[in-house]
Amino acid sequence: MTEHRTAAQALRAAEVVILGAGPAGLAAARLLNQRGLAPRVLERDASQHARSQGGSLDLAGQGGQLALREMGLSREFEALARPLGQRLCLMDPDGTVRVDVDEAAGEYRPEIDRVQLRQLLIDALPPETITWGAEVSDVTPLANGRHRVRLADGRRLDADLVIAADGIRSRARPLVTTEQPAYSGITFIHADVRNPGPGSFVVRHTGEGALHVLGDDRAILAQRAADRSVRVYFAVRTAEDPARVQGEHFGDPTPVRERLRETFAGWSPDLLNVLDELDGDFAYWPLYGMPAHQQWHQHSGITLLGDAAHVMPPFGGEGVNMALLDAVELVHALFSPEHATVDEAITAFERRMLDRMTGVILDTGAAGELLLNPAGTAPLLAHFAAAQARR
CATH class of the missing domain: 3.30.9.30 (D-Amino Acid Oxidase; Chain A, domain 2)
Known part of the structure; x- marks a missing residue:
């Protein structure tokens, strides 16, 4: 009787390399580490303090908060989260306040600084997981679905699975799709x-x-x-x-x-x-x-997460939430008994992720139209009024 092999079993002996120590890459590393794997994260920054990590993020219940629960980090998140960060003041250019509201009355989406979230995720990993100062120059396919990752300093690593979470200028994206990010205007x-x-x-x-x-x-x-x-x-x-x-x-x-x-x-x-x-x-x-509807070609032993897969403007605050959700859904697929191979698991993950992102990208574009509009605050005020009427 032939033993039924699963993707999870194949991963036990696999070399897993994650490109990028942003939220998606670190979350994927944590989730894999919890399941007994020792992925290697390559990050081009010389250290975790090498540059500013940007502003504040709001984490949604079924996005970032769900991912942190999966990672066993909810308590650490709540210690840093700022529910008062949901307050919004909307103003006309002449200084007239049109709305001053605490959005916590709706969905609970507390704020956390990007640097705090990154540190929280770094602290949840064994110190040897992240290789700092590792700038990826290219990723090259090898035989049997493996890849060679070359670094700018001449080092190279061979991997059975490459998880590319290296952002808008991902070195791995050309191996997965010809789609490229476009300037939003x-x-x-x-x-x-x-x-x-x-x-x-x-x-x-x-x-x-x-x-x-x-x-x-x-x-x-x-x-x-x-x-x-x-x-x-x-x-x-x-x-x-x-x-x-x-x-x-x-x-x-x-x-x-x-x-x-x-x-x-x-x-x-x-x-x-x-x-x-x-x-x-x-x-x-x-x-x-990235386009709301993407076409990805056939590939093996590699996938994209977060901005590498679906960068979008920050309107709506969904970027980090979708990136963290990507990590959760990828790891769930890899360890699901229904997938016999790693590639089968990746295909299932990507199909679900791209379908999920279609609506999110369209909604983000619509949110951008509300915020930067020839009519100023009027469209957003009308949007608030319509939302209130539906409650």
Whole structure:
């Protein structure tokens, strides 16, 4: 009688390499580690403190919170989570407050800083799991579904399974799909208020949550962080700057401030005074997205998670939730007794993930239209009213 072999059994003797130590990659590593595997995570950052990890994240009950429960990290999350971060102040460019609401009255989606979430996940792994300063230069198919991962410093690793969670510029994506992220038409420039002046208008209206000031395809979006700083995003519909890359910091803040004053000319001086409160470390952040309907070609021994698979603008706050859910669903598929091989499990996971992401990507695009609209706050106010009427 032939023994029924499963994907989980094949994994026991497999070399698993995860590209990227962001939320998706770290979650996948934790979930695999809980099941007795010792995946290796390759991260290009020199250390966990090498760069800023961005702003605050809200975790949904059936997204990020579900994943943390699966990882046995709910208690650690609740110790860091900020339910008051669900507060939202919506304002017109002249400084008129249109809505000031605690969104916790609806779905419970507490905030956590991205750096805190990353640290929580790092602390849940054996120290030897992550190799820092490991910049992937390319991923090459070998025989029998295996892959060779080459690093920029000349090192190379061979893997039976590559889980690529290495973000928007994933080195593994070409092995899975010809689809590429496209510029959304919206660019953020952001900086932080670390030492606000007395009575700071933007800081006061941000409170413990967020401030959205919307007007004529432009927006000022502010968000409180756990360290009490406030991150401020200046959002505009504009052509992409081919001379800059996402995440690049501007060397001289003076022309950036001048350009933003011109871009937001006519807005309340109370709002624009925040330009003098920012610490000057401005970063360029164009927003990209993958198509809602993707075509992936046949592949073996490799898959994509998170932004590597379905990067999208942050409107709606679903990016990290979907990335963490990807990790959960992948590991569930790999350890499901119904899948005889790793590739069969990956195929099932990818089919479900791509189907799930279609609606999320479309909803995210619709949310972006509400926030950056020629009519300013009016479309979002109408959306709030319609949602209230349905309750």
